[in-house]
Amino acid sequence: VTNQTQYQSLDAYLSEDATQHISYGNLLNRFAMVEDSRYFVWTTHHAAYDGFSIALVLRKVQQLYDGAEVQPTVSVARLVKYISDLDQEKSKQFWESYLESTSTVHYPRMTSSSSSGQAALPDAEQQVTMALESSSLSSGDITMSTIIRAAWGLVISRYSESDDVVFGTTMSGRTVPIQDIEHMSGPTITTVPVRVLVSPKQDVRQWLKR
Numbered sequence: 001v002t003n004q005t006q007y008q009s010l011d012a013y014l015s016e017d018a019t020q021h022i023s024y025g026n027l028l029n030r031f032a033m034v035e036d037s038r039y040f041v042w043t044t045h046h047a048a049y050d051g052f053s054i055a056l057v058l059r060k061v062q063q064l065y066d067g068a069e070v071q072p073t074v075s076v077a078r079l080v081k082y083i084s085d086l087d088q089e090k091s092k093q094f095w096e097s098y099l100e101s102t103s104t105v106h107y108p109r110m111t112s113s114s115s116s117g118q119a120a121l122p123d124a125e126q127q128v129t130m131a132l133e134s135s136s137l138s139s140g141d142i143t144m145s146t147i148i149r150a151a152w153g154l155v156i157s158r159y160s161e162s163d164d165v166v167f168g169t170t171m172s173g174r175t176v177p178i179q180d181i182e183h184m185s186g187p188t189i190t191t192v193p194v195r196v197l198v199s200p201k202q203d204v205r206q207w208l209k210r
Contacts, residue, residue: 010039017043050187052172057185076186078178098195099166107160142208150208153196163198 007013013034020043022028028045049057063070108122132144149169156165173188174181181188199207 007034010034010041013039013041017041047187050172050189052174053185053187056183060185071183074180074184076184079173079176079181079184079186079188082176082178095193099193102166102195103162103164104166105160105162107156107165142205146208149194150196153194154198157196157198163200164195165198166193166195168192169194 007016013032017030017032020030022030022043022045024047028048030041030043032041032043033039034041044054060070060073132148152167153165156167157163168191170189170191173190176188178184197210
């Protein structure tokens with residue numbers, strides 16, 4: 001932990017800290033005490049945490065601060081071993097079968113960068129926010145997650161002019177059969193391809209159940 005007492009304000013330290021990039025090959029975590037130890041600052045790379053694990057870490061910090069008993073951390077080595085022991089050939093066969101005969105196009109379409117001449121993704125210029133209410137469809141074997149993915153699939157289908165679309169989605173990874181994985185204070189997230197076959201004439205509920 002670095003004692004950054006030379007900074008007179010938290011904002012000054014955060015501004016300076018933001019200029020110090022974190023990258024692979026270097027430390028993925030930085031800790032500092034600012035303003036005579038009034039503030040504790042933790043700067044971390046996303047490779048070292050996910051939304052689930054960071055909540056676990058902060059909960060342990062609160063328990064230590066309160067003088068409560070803290071349970072031992074579950075090692076990420078269990079997850080590494082589980083992944084290493086997977087049948088790679090079966091995994092390859094599964095994804096090849098899942099993505100067989102895909103006829104997808106890129107969305108958004110790549111553009112040429114005027115400075116480098118290399119292909120680049122266009123910058124997003126607008127942001128749309130919507131509040132989703134609990135739907136009667138979000139029950140049983142149709143979850144809100146399924147509805148959101150289906151909606152995104154429809155958007156991509158519309159703008160790419162394709163009824164067969166594939167996009168990546170990030171999963172928590174906390175459902176794999178590893179003992180105490182819910183207490184693992186490390187990232188378990190994984191990103192997998194999701195294929196959506198749009199059927200304009202099919203009933204919505206039946207389409208969502210596919």
